Amino acid sequence: MSVAAPINPSTNKALEAPRLGEPYLLTPGPLTTAYEVKAAMLRDWGSWDGDFRAMTAALRTRLLSIAGDEAGEFDCVPMQGSGSFSVEAMLGSFIPRDGKALVLMNGAYGKRIAQTLSYLGREHVTIDKGDYMPPRGPEVGAALDADPSISHVVVVHCETSSGILNPLREISDAVYSRGRKLLVDSMSAFGAVPATQSDFRYEAIVSSANKCIEGVPGFGFVIARKSELEAAKGRSHSLSLDIHAQWDYMNKTGQWRFTPPTHVVAAFLEALRLHQEEGGVAARGVRYRRNRDVMVAGMRQLGFETLLGDEWLSPIIVTFFSPAHENFRFERFYDLMKDKGFIIYPGKLTVADSFRIGCIGRMDEHVMHRVVQAAEASLAEMGVDTATPPSAALAERARLAA
Numbered sequence: 001m002s003v004a005a006p007i008n009p010s011t012n013k014a015l016e017a018p019r020l021g022e023p024y025l026l027t028p029g030p031l032t033t034a035y036e037v038k039a040a041m042l043r044d045w046g047s048w049d050g051d052f053r054a055m056t057a058a059l060r061t062r063l064l065s066i067a068g069d070e071a072g073e074f075d076c077v078p079m080q081g082s083g084s085f086s087v088e089a090m091l092g093s094f095i096p097r098d099g100k101a102l103v104l105m106n107g108a109y110g111k112r113i114a115q116t117l118s119y120l121g122r123e124h125v126t127i128d129k130g131d132y133m134p135p136r137g138p139e140v141g142a143a144l145d146a147d148p149s150i151s152h153v154v155v156v157h158c159e160t161s162s163g164i165l166n167p168l169r170e171i172s173d174a175v176y177s178r179g180r181k182l183l184v185d186s187m188s189a190f191g192a193v194p195a196t197q198s199d200f201r202y203e204a205i206v207s208s209a210n211k212c213i214e215g216v217p218g219f220g221f222v223i224a225r226k227s228e229l230e231a232a233k234g235r236s237h238s239l240s241l242d243i244h245a246q247w248d249y250m251n252k253t254g255q256w257r258f259t260p261p262t263h264v265v266a267a268f269l270e271a272l273r274l275h276q277e278e279g280g281v282a283a284r285g286v287r288y289r290r291n292r293d294v295m296v297a298g299m300r301q302l303g304f305e306t307l308l309g310d311e312w313l314s315p316i317i318v319t320f321f322s323p324a325h326e327n328f329r330f331e332r333f334y335d336l337m338k339d340k341g342f343i344i345y346p347g348k349l350t351v352a353d354s355f356r357i358g359c360i361g362r363m364d365e366h367v368m369h370r371v372v373q374a375a376e377a378s379l380a381e382m383g384v385d386t387a388t389p390p391s392a393a394l395a396e397r398a399r400l401a402a
């Protein structure tokens with residue numbers, strides 16, 4: 001796979017600005033999409049028609065190739081709904097009713113997994129690392145050694161609530177060296193962070209249309225080992241979220257069981273085409289990392305500090321502490337940034353005031369330079385001369401580094 005040079009906005013209109021006068025969405029999905037992706041939705045499709053069935057087949061094949069399934073051991077099952085629907089489908093379909101899960105939590109999405117298992121009535125235990133500390137291989141191993149009845153470990157790849165990229169390789173090694181199975185919520189990483197079996201082993205991985213592939217919201221997809229798909233027959237708690245049933249029906253008929261989001265699928269195929277044209281996972285990862293590096297360097301020059309040290313910063317979204325300055329108000333900062341064409345994202349920490357800036361979507365480092373300029377101007381308008389965070393926030397961060 002060749003890594004394309006970053007797309008130059010002066011030669012690529014699609015990256016220059018979202019047309020139609022929209023602001024950039026510096027949020028982790030829905031995100032800023034290419035004009036071509038939006039334009040692909042300007043026609044109607046019959047869900048049963050051969051043309052649309054071919055689109056569904058192409059989507060599944062392309063996603064399997066992104067997951068690096070050369071051996072043909074996996075299959076891809078798209079599922080209607082937002083990403084959480086696919087996570088719930090994965091949990092209910094692959095964890096046996098008498099199974100037991102260990103959920104690794106370090107933020108809102110890990111918590112949602114445990115909450116989902118409670119709804120499903122699946123027995124589970126957790127390792128809760130708080131807002132953002134990474135779960136590490138040795139502690140996962142120790143938990144598995146202590147409880148042989150744990151059959152599955154469930155982990156979030158990039159925990160979007162803090163922006164931490166969790167160490168999947170060491171976690172997966174700890175799981176499989178003890179003969180257990182791994183299920184991954186890679187919602188905000190798949191397509192930009194490598195996730196093949198040689199990167200880390202897993203039984204199933206989930207993502208959705210509106211994250212790093214840069215489509216619009218409307219469905220998720222599960223990529224799972226075929227033997228797990230077969231074993232899932234009759235296991236799901238839910239008719240509509242039964243992955244085996246969706247898989248089986250799709251393989252037999254080429255259709256989705258219930259009304260598919262036809263326009264979203266058409267947009268997603270265009271997004272997949274652009275993903276491949278850019279150079280696939282590697283090139284997309286390069287662009288997002290450059291977005292992050294340019295944005296973080298600029299924000300640090302203004303005095304902002306990141307919650308996480310460089311080692312844990314994902315190329316997906318970055319959490320910044322709110323400045324200590326008495327004139328700083330996040331709501332006002334948000335409005336001033338929006339006036340300048342940028343939608344940012346509130347923080348999700350319990351310990352310190354924070355906000356987040358996403359690096360994903362149809363934008364490049366030139367856009368990120370303008371984000372930093374907009375932040376500088378917005379601070380000036382608020383009468384904030386430095387964005388340095390409160391010392392308590394920095395002490396909290398030091399605890400992470402220790």
Ligand SMILES: *Cc1c(COP(=O)(O)O)cnc(C)c1O
Nearest residue numbers: 082083084109158160185187188
């Ligand atoms: C976006 C996201 C989800 C799914 O959220 P929805 O709102 O249901 O689309 C799940 N996990 C992670 C890590 C995410 O980033």
